[in-house]
Amino acid sequence: MSHIPVGISTCLLGKEVRHDGGHKHSRYCTQVLSKHFEFRSICPELEAGLGVPRPAIHLREYPEGMRIIETKGQADHTAAMEGFIDDVIPTLANLRGYILMAKSPSCGMERIKVHNENGQVTRRDGRGMFADALLQAYPLMPVEEEGRLNDNMIRENFIERVFAYDDWMQNVAGEQLTAKL
Ligand code: SF4
Structure with a gap:
């Protein structure tokens, strides 16, 4: 059985791409989920040229x-981040899910700090710039933050949604596309 293509923040694979040269290795992703998912890793900040x-x-x-x-x-x-996002988002249409790193102004899915023009925190309900573009472009794609996968219910729900989305993309969406051609 071929693995299901799923996007992931590169630092979760243990690659040293964080701003301080560190990583955020998730053993659950690399040792468990990798048996079923074929990861496409993206570090928006690195790949935007930072x-x-x-x-x-x-x-x-x-x-x-x-x-x-x-x-x-x-x-x-x-501008660099928006340019990267414009280039990469259309290439992600084949993914069946995405695992994002939390608390990042690029990859964070929720509760990201937003500052005013002077750099003071004004709210904490923002979303990372790459994550926001991903969710807007693919509203049906299952997306989760890695930390939330520690919760059994959320983890099972995410995995089920990835398999269901894969099934739907292969059958229903594929047939609709074929019918249009
Ligand atoms: S931009 Fe995303 S992938 Fe890159 S280090 Fe930050 S959280 Fe990880």
């Missing part, structure tokens, strides 16, 4: 919209 190590960044909200700015200073990496 390098390793790199200055930490955070979300800042301006009247014109959300931006990604270095936490110590004003360097703005929004």
Whole structure:
């Protein structure tokens, strides 16, 4: 049986791509889920050209919209991140699910700190810039944060949704596409 393609934040695979040169290895992902899933790993910050190590960044909200700015200073990496997102999101249509790293201004799915123009925290219900684009582009795709997979119910639910989405994509969505051709 071929493995199901699932996206994942690269640092969860143990690769040293975090801003400080570290990783966030998830043994559950690499030792258990990898038996069923074929991971496509993406580190938005690295692949947007920010390098390793790199200055930490955070979300800042301006009247014109959300931006990604270095936490110590004003360097703005929004254009680089948006360019990367525009390029990569269309290539993810074959994925059947996605596992994101929490608390990241790029990959975090929920409860991400949002700052004002002066760098002060104004709310904590933001979403990482890459995660937001992923969820908007593929609203039916099962997406979870890695930390939440420690919860048995959430983990089982996520895995079931990945298998169901895979089944639907192979059968229903495939047939609809064929009918249109
Ligand atoms: S959380 Fe996302 S952007 Fe940050 S190191 Fe991990 S993969 Fe890269």
